[in-house]
Amino acid sequence: MRSSLLVIWLLCIISVSAQENLPKDYLSAGFHKGRRDELRKRMPENSVVAIFAYPERVFSRDVSYTYHPNPDLYYFSGYKEAESMLLIFKEDQKIGDKTFNEVFFVRQRNPMEEVWTGRRLGVEGVKKQLGFQEVYNSGEFKNFSLDLSKYNLIYDRMPDDIGAGMLSSLMKSFKEKGNVKEPASKPLMGAYSAIRNTTPQSLSRRVNQIKGMIANSGDEVLKNDPIVNELINKPDSVTLVSVQQKLKSYNFPSEDYNRLVAGLREIKTPEELALLRKSSFLSAVAHAEVMKAIQPNMSETELHGLFMYVHKKYGAEDEGYPPIVGAGGNGCILHYTENNATKLNNQLVLMDVGAEYHGYSADVTRTVPANGKFTPEQKAIYDLVYQAQEEVFKLCKEGTPFRDLNIRTTEVLTEGLLKLGIIKQKSEVSLYYIHGVSHHLGLDVHDKSITPTLKENMVITVEPGIYIPKGSACDQKWWDIGVRIEDDVIIGKTSCENISAAAPRKSEDVEKAAAKKSVVNDMVLPAMK
Ligand code: GLY
Ligand code: MN
Ligand code: MN
Numbered sequence: 001m002r003s004s005l006l007v008i009w010l011l012c013i014i015s016v017s018a019q020e021n022l023p024k025d026y027l028s029a030g031f032h033k034g035r036r037d038e039l040r041k042r043m044p045e046n047s048v049v050a051i052f053a054y055p056e057r058v059f060s061r062d063v064s065y066t067y068h069p070n071p072d073l074y075y076f077s078g079y080k081e082a083e084s085m086l087l088i089f090k091e092d093q094k095i096g097d098k099t100f101n102e103v104f105f106v107r108q109r110n111p112m113e114e115v116w117t118g119r120r121l122g123v124e125g126v127k128k129q130l131g132f133q134e135v136y137n138s139g140e141f142k143n144f145s146l147d148l149s150k151y152n153l154i155y156d157r158m159p160d161d162i163g164a165g166m167l168s169s170l171m172k173s174f175k176e177k178g179n180v181k182e183p184a185s186k187p188l189m190g191a192y193s194a195i196r197n198t199t200p201q202s203l204s205r206r207v208n209q210i211k212g213m214i215a216n217s218g219d220e221v222l223k224n225d226p227i228v229n230e231l232i233n234k235p236d237s238v239t240l241v242s243v244q245q246k247l248k249s250y251n252f253p254s255e256d257y258n259r260l261v262a263g264l265r266e267i268k269t270p271e272e273l274a275l276l277r278k279s280s281f282l283s284a285v286a287h288a289e290v291m292k293a294i295q296p297n298m299s300e301t302e303l304h305g306l307f308m309y310v311h312k313k314y315g316a317e318d319e320g321y322p323p324i325v326g327a328g329g330n331g332c333i334l335h336y337t338e339n340n341a342t343k344l345n346n347q348l349v350l351m352d353v354g355a356e357y358h359g360y361s362a363d364v365t366r367t368v369p370a371n372g373k374f375t376p377e378q379k380a381i382y383d384l385v386y387q388a389q390e391e392v393f394k395l396c397k398e399g400t401p402f403r404d405l406n407i408r409t410t411e412v413l414t415e416g417l418l419k420l421g422i423i424k425q426k427s428e429v430s431l432y433y434i435h436g437v438s439h440h441l442g443l444d445v446h447d448k449s450i451t452p453t454l455k456e457n458m459v460i461t462v463e464p465g466i467y468i469p470k471g472s473a474c475d476q477k478w479w480d481i482g483v484r485i486e487d488d489v490i491i492g493k494t495s496c497e498n499i500s501a502a503a504p505r506k507s508e509d510v511e512k513a514a515a516k517k518s519v520v521n522d523m524v525l526p527a528m529k
Pocket of ligand 1: 321352445
């Protein structure tokens with residue numbers, strides 16, 4: 001095919017023509033601009049926020065993993081391609097006769113490449129579709145006249161294993177133009193960052209922490225660093241002031257980046273809520289469909305596939321995270337992703353599967369008996385987890401400290417497990433309830449957040465769970481029961497909205513759903529030899 005010029009020419013024409021029949025409900029250019037304007041309001045004076053694309057990763061030889069954009073870059077621009085960098089300035093900048101407060105360096109168009117790897121927006125597409133004014137090819141940044149050293153640079157930690165290529169070149173030029181002086185190793189950067197945030201009160205704790213870092217990292221650069229050693233050898237407040245002064249000449253990823261970006265992303269706008277409602281709804285419908293189809297002779301893989309079908313039927317591009325479909329003991333492995341047991345048999349099946357729709361992830365778990373009927377032990381655990389979830393829902397409103405959700409979950413589960421005789425004392429709850437009950441949800445399944453208290457239009461999960469693997473210190477009748485129920489809620493002023501409620505949740509409703517028939521059960525494929 002490569003040798004046929006005619007075919008290449010034809011394909012080039014196809015690649016540069018506009019794509020039709022696309023979804024109409026993506027975030028708007030106005031949304032992304034609004035986010036940049038809000039960021040600018042919160043940025044310190046004379047600062048610039050730099051956001052880089054995530055690197056592309058190779059799956060096998062010349063096959064890449066599905067590219068996942070940096071959610072921050074997508075949030076502030078709508079751009080989903082690699083090899084790019086967005087600079088957002090606090091104040092208006094003047095270069096020659098141009099005034100601007102943002103510059104975007106994007107991946108260059110290349111019709112020959114696009115025939116193989118897909119369409120690119122390019123400079124003109126980014127101007128037209130995403131509404132940016134100052135847009136250049138990434139390759140132009142190196143010689144772009146911009147002295148970044150006079151700004152307070154705010155940027156995220158960058159991966160250090162991206163090899164050569166355009167992204168690496170963008171980062172290199174950024175550091176050169178910004179006169180960025182980074183510590184010579186990652187562990188040293190961690191130690192400098194810790195020292196920068198040390199107060200006289202936290203000094204002795206910090207010094208012990210840094211000694212631990214030296215021992216655990218085995219990093220020679222950190223071990224031999226004169227600034228670090230100065231503080232370790234004489235850990236008093238005078239030395240602290242002296243070393244902190246020396247660190248002023250270093251410029252490295254700042255806590256400001258996370259504070260600013262997480263502070264915005266943790267509160268969802270109406271456009272984001274609309275997408276989160278869609279991704280949670282369609283994921284919940286997939287769970288309801290799987291409940292109808294589930295049978296003891298099905299495999300974990302087959303159920304996994306049915307989820308994927310329903311997600312795609314609704315137009316979801318991807319999964320928010322690797323799906324978990326675990327029967328029996330597999331449901332007790334928190335991040336079980338093999339999903340390869342060939343028979344569910346009469347076991348409970350824990351399914352934690354959520355779609356990603358236009359970038360926004362759902363995160364939904366249901367636990368269903370494969371034969372459609374809970375055993376008394378399974379039902380006892382299930383109903384206890386359900387009760388914990390109901391109690392936490394009551395706290396899901398503005399003003400609740402985030403940590404209270406977990407405190408309440410632990411209380412309910414502890415009391416229940418004591419009553420069932422599964423634990424003998426309160427502290428043993430941690431044997432069976434082993435994760436937190438909530439996290440934020442958005443462009444990332446574990447979304448960024450910074451505020452320790454719930455606020456209106458935050459979106460979080462509520463996901464209590466109990467896991468009793470084989471060999472646990474309780475009656476064997478409880479073994480291999482793993483139950484999690486997970487829903488996605490929008491925090492309101494006085495209550496919350498469950499946006500994944502389309503999946504049955506009460507044990508009775510789960511059994512009713514499982515008693516239904518699914519068209520999937522009638523699909524018989526030829527036997528595989
Ligand atoms: N699915 C990942 C989680 O529940 O946090
Ligand atoms: Mn979750
Ligand atoms: Mn989950």
